[in-house]
Amino acid sequence: MAKTxxxxxxxxxxxxxxxxxxxxxxxxxxxxxxxxxMVFLAALFFFVVDQGLAWGVQLIFGLGG
Known part of the structure; x- marks a missing residue:
């Protein structure tokens, strides 16, 4: 490459x-x-997924209130 x-x-x-x-x-x-x-929609999506996973873990292991 030539120097300038x-x-x-x-x-x-x-x-x-x-x-x-x-x-x-x-x-x-x-x-x-x-x-x-889009940030709001992504935050809402991940909140819903997180709540669903937390509910599933509580259902399986009987943890939490």
């Missing part, structure tokens, strides 16, 4: 940054909301 000097490196970085398409404020908000919804 610092000036050429900075020019290449600027060229690549010009190619980036940044999300709009609306797209960022929607993506953030979707992340929170």
């Amino acid at each position: 000097n610092p000036g050429q490196f900075v020019r290449q970085v600027r060229q690549e940054l010009n190619k980036v398409t940044w999300p709009s404020r609306k797209e960022t908000g929607i993506s953030t909301l979707m992340v929170f919804v």
Whole structure:
């Protein structure tokens, strides 16, 4: 791989940054909301699974109240 000097490196970085398409404020908000919804759904799923397993263990071993 050829070595580049610092000036050429900075020019290449600027060229690549010009190619980036940044999300709009609306797209960022929607993506953030979707992340929170998916985290909530995952937490709910794992809570239900955990409660089901705890119930099963209590049923099998007769532990807990």
